[in-house]
Each structure stands twice: as structure tokens, then as C-alpha cells.
Amino acid sequence: MYELKNIKINPAFKTGTVTVPSSKSISHRALICAALAHEQSHIYRIDSSDDIDATIDALCKIGETIKICEDKITVNGIENTTGTSNDISIHCKESGSTLRFLIPVAAALGINATFTGERSLLSRTISLYEDLFKDKNVDFKTSDGKLPASISGKLSSGTFYIPGNITSQYITGLLFALPLLDGDSEIILTSNLESAPYVDMTIDVLRYFGISVHRTVNGYYINGNQHYLSATYIVEGDFSQAAFFACAAVINGDITIKRLTSRSLQGDYKIIDILCEFGAKVFFDGNDLKAVKCENLKGIKIDATQIPDIIPVLSVVAAYAEGETVIYNAGRLRLKESDRIKSTCEMLLSIGADVKETDDGLIINGTGGKKLPGGFVKSFNDHRIAMSAAVASVWTENGVTIDDMSCINKSYPMFLRDFMV
Numbered sequence: 001m002y003e004l005k006n007i008k009i010n011p012a013f014k015t016g017t018v019t020v021p022s023s024k025s026i027s028h029r030a031l032i033c034a035a036l037a038h039e040q041s042h043i044y045r046i047d048s049s050d051d052i053d054a055t056i057d058a059l060c061k062i063g064e065t066i067k068i069c070e071d072k073i074t075v076n077g078i079e080n081t082t083g084t085s086n087d088i089s090i091h092c093k094e095s096g097s098t099l100r101f102l103i104p105v106a107a108a109l110g111i112n113a114t115f116t117g118e119r120s121l122l123s124r125t126i127s128l129y130e131d132l133f134k135d136k137n138v139d140f141k142t143s144d145g146k147l148p149a150s151i152s153g154k155l156s157s158g159t160f161y162i163p164g165n166i167t168s169q170y171i172t173g174l175l176f177a178l179p180l181l182d183g184d185s186e187i188i189l190t191s192n193l194e195s196a197p198y199v200d201m202t203i204d205v206l207r208y209f210g211i212s213v214h215r216t217v218n219g220y221y222i223n224g225n226q227h228y229l230s231a232t233y234i235v236e237g238d239f240s241q242a243a244f245f246a247c248a249a250v251i252n253g254d255i256t257i258k259r260l261t262s263r264s265l266q267g268d269y270k271i272i273d274i275l276c277e278f279g280a281k282v283f284f285d286g287n288d289l290k291a292v293k294c295e296n297l298k299g300i301k302i303d304a305t306q307i308p309d310i311i312p313v314l315s316v317v318a319a320y321a322e323g324e325t326v327i328y329n330a331g332r333l334r335l336k337e338s339d340r341i342k343s344t345c346e347m348l349l350s351i352g353a354d355v356k357e358t359d360d361g362l363i364i365n366g367t368g369g370k371k372l373p374g375g376f377v378k379s380f381n382d383h384r385i386a387m388s389a390a391v392a393s394v395w396t397e398n399g400v401t402i403d404d405m406s407c408i409n410k411s412y413p414m415f416l417r418d419f420m421v
Contacts, residue, residue: 004405004416009393011374013293014253018418020242021047022235022259023266024411028055028097029202030233032105032176033209034075035064039230041209043073045259046235050410051095058090058102062111077230078109092117094337094410096124100169101176103129103151107138108177110154117147119381120337128170132160157183157224164193167332171220172202179211179226187219194305194332197267204265208233236261239268241412242289243310244387244419246271247317249291250280252394257289268310274302278321299323299366304330311362312344312388319353320395321366331360337407338380347389350377351400374398383410390419 022045032055034041046052056066056073065076090106090113092099099115103126106113127145138153160174171187178185193199203213210229214221237259249255262284272289275282280294299321304311311330318325333340341357348355352373354365374396379386386405393400408415 004408006401006403007405007416008399008401009390009420010399011252011371011394011396014245014248014255014394014419016421017256017258018245018421019258020237020245020260021049021412021414023238024049024051024240025097025198025201025238025266026205026235027052028101029172029205030235031055031059031073031075032101033205033211033228034231034233035059035062035066035077036105036176036180037075037077037209037228037230039077041075041077041230042232043075044232044234045071046073049413050093051097054091054093054095054098055101058092058098061088061090062102062106062109077228087112089114089116092121094119094121096121096167097169099126099147100167101173103140103149104155104173104177107133107140107151107153107155108180112152113150115147115149115151122147124335128162128166132162132170132174155181157181157185159186159188161188161190163191164189165191166194168193168195168198171199175199175202175206175213175220175222178222179224179228181224183224185222185224186216187222189219195267195308197265197306201265236264239264239266239271240309241415243268243271243313244391244415246275246282246289246291247313248391248394248419250275250278250282250294250297251317251320251391252293254292255290257291258287260289261287267306270307271310274300274307274314275317278317295369297321297366297369299325299364301325302327304328304333304361308333308336309384312340312347312384313391315344315348315355315362315364316388316392318364319348319355319366319372319392320369322368323366325364325366327361327364328358329360330362336382337410338382338385340382340384343378343380343382343385344388347377347385348392351375351389351392351396372396374400376401376403378403379405379407381407383407383412387412387415390415
């Protein structure tokens with residue numbers, strides 16, 4: 001969408017009102033549910049990004065008809081289309097959600113498909129599906145557990161054993177697919193579930209489109225022969241994106257954030273509680289979230305288990321707090337668009353922060369409210385690192401120059417427009 005090289009962001013008190021994009025996580029889920037429905041669905045407030053475009057393109061390849069008109073997307077479900085080719089190629093760009101959600105969907109529909117991607121997605125593993133599809137009538141082939149991958153056959157129902165301490169995207173993918181099968185299925189978690197809010201979000205969107213999922217002691221029970229129902233769905237704002245503005249405000253600003261809901265199931269809703277634990281003032285005023293500068297942020301301990309996406313920007317807040325902040329249980333961050341433990345550490349070191357890596361997190365000694373020098377930062381082609389570096393700029397001596405912010409197109413193409421106002 002946009003090429004953004006060597007962007008200089010000067011220190012500034014951030015003030016005003018911002019309307020954040022729709023939740024990318026919910027948008028993926030609503031689009032897929034609508035595509036699997038019998039009739040036509042209408043989805044409102046989906047904002048374009050590389051990841052969402054990848055899911056829309058993939059669904060069109062599978063056979064759905066999707067029309068975009070301003071803030072409304074109309075989806076003609078699979079049972080309202082003329083069908084799809086038996087052999088298709090799906091390019092997932094850099095979207096792990098598109099890839100891991102749609103592999104089991106293609107298997108449930110009996111579609112022969114080849115999945116490809118680009119950049120960091122090429123190095124992210126999908127080998128777990130090889131185990132999940134064993135004895136399930138599906139031939140799934142990868143390149144040493146990574147892309148490109150091909151799938152053929154039609155998925156059969158049964159029991160699926162899956163570790164809970166990996167990305168929840170595998171579980172969500174199965175939850176989309178298993179209701180379509182002839183028989184009942186069960187997902188059994190072999191370890192504690194991490195990123196549980198993302199699975200809760202999936203179940204909530206599934207319910208809206210007529211699909212029931214039953215929680216069990218060890219996982220989920222899914223009846224077969226269910227039918228997705230068409231719906232009109234309005235996507236709420238994204239707390240993952242709101243986090244950048246809330247964090248910028250508590251460091252040096254006064255910002256009102258719109259399009260959020262206080263009833264959200266998004267895991268990154270926790271940004272409010274965590275910033276308040278730092279000592280900041282972040283609260284809902286009616287339908288708006290407000291965040292204001294805090295002069296005496298205090299270091300805290302942060303368990304990253306359920307909130308991996310907001311760890312980079314929370315690390316920026318920690319760099320300005322008084323005392324030590326310890327971030328732990330963040331090991332899965334090493335398998336994102338970049339190794340986000342390492343890239344967050346290097347980003348902060350580049351602007352003069354006191355930070356060091358641990359095996360599963362970071363230890364940050366904050367400035368106690370003093371400005372950091374600022375400097376030149378690498379984005380590592382990671383949208384969350386680039387946007388976190390922009391947030392860090394607000395309370396520096398010399399601002400922050402980011403080598404390449406083109407990666408924001410992955411999730412929030414209009415971030416600089418909104419942040420620089």
C-alpha cells in the first residue's frame with residue numbers, strides 16, 4: 001500500500017481524538033463465518049489491511065463472492081455460489097491467521113489447495129496440522145513443516161489432540177471446520193491454553209453465525225452437521241491498535257479513542273488494566289476510552305501469556321517508568337513476524353533505554369520519567385515494532401527515525417496519518 005522509508009517522528013505531546021480500525025482478529029473470523037453461511041451476509045466496519053485482504057482473496061478463491069462498498073462488505077456464502085475449482089492456490093501474504101484458519105476449512109470442504117505466503121510467514125511452522133490430520137482422510141504436505149503446503153482429501157470427524165501452549169490459531173481453524181463435518185468431533189488440549197481470549201472470541205463469532213461449541217474440562221466438543229447462518233455483523237474497534245495511542249498518551253499525551261466497547265472479549269482489552277497498574281489513568285467515558293499522561297509511572301511485572309501482541313508497546317511504557325519492569329511468559333513472541341523479544345530489546349536499546357533479554361521475556365529499567373535520547377531504529381519488518389517505536393518518540397530528546405514503516409500495511413495502513421495529527 002505505502003512505502004515508508006526512514007520516517008522521522010519528532011517528540012510531541014499527543015492530544016486529540018482517534019478512531020481506531022476495526023478489530024483485525026474479529027474481522028478475519030466474521031469474514032470466514034459469513035463465507036461458510038447459506039445465504040448473503042453483510043459485515044460493517046472492516047478496515048482494509050494486507051492481512052484482511054489476504055483472507056478476502058483466499059475466500060474468493062474458495063468460491064465465495066465478496067463485494068466491498070465503503071464500510072460494508074457483502075459476502076455470498078458457499079451454498080449461494082456456483083462452486084469452486086477442485087484445485088486452487090491460496091496466497092496468504094504474511095497473514096498467519098489466513099493460513100492457519102483456512103487450512104482446516106479447505107480440508108472440511110474437500111478442496112485440493114496449495115498454500116503459499118511471503119516474508120516471515122515462510123519461516124513460521126504449520127507442522128502441527130500434519131499430526132492433526134493423521135487418520136483423518138487428509139493428505140497434507142509441507143516443506144519441512146513450513147510453506148509451501150498442499151492439502152487434498154476431505155476431513156473426517158473425530159478427536160483432535162492439540163497443545164494449548166502454541167498459537168491458538170490452530171484451535172480456531174478447527175473450530176471453523178469441524179461443525180461442517182458429518183460426525184461429532186472433540187478438541188482435547190494436552191497443555192494449558194495460552195491466548196485463551198482469541199479462542200473465546202472465535203466461539204463468540206461462531207455463535208453469532210449459528211454455530212454451537214461446547215466447552216469441556218479438557219477442551220471443546222463440536223457437533224457435526226451444523227449450518228452457518230447468514231447475519232449482519234458490525235465489527236468493533238481493535239484494542240491491539242488502541243494500545244499504541246493509550247500508551248503514547250500515558251507517556252506524553254491526552255487522547256480519546258473511539259470505536260471501542262467496554263464489553264469486548266478481545267484479550268488486549270487488558271491494556272487498560274495493565275496501564276492502570278503502571279499508575280496511569282485510562283478509563284471509559286461513555287463509549288470512548290480516555291488515556292492521559294502519568295508523571296509517575298511505576299515498574300511492574302507483566303505476564304505475557306494471554307497478551308503477546310501488546311508486549312512491544314508495553315515495553316515502551318516500561319522504559320519510561322520508575323524502577324524495574326519484568327516481562328515473562330513471552331517465549332512465543334520469538335515466533336512472530338520477527339523475534340519480538342529480540343527486536344523489542346534492540347528497538348529500545350537503539351533509543352537509549354536500559355533493557356535486556358531473558359529466555360522468555362525482558363527486564364527493563366525505566367528512566368523514572370526522564371526523556372530517552374531517541375535515535376535510529378530498525379523495524380525488523382514487523383508492524384508492531386514499527387508502531388511501538390513511533391510511540392517511544394513522544395518523550396525523547398531527539399525523536400525517533402524508523403528505517404522502514406511499510407510493514408504497518410499489514411495491520412494498520414493509516415497509522416501514521418492518525419498518529420502524526
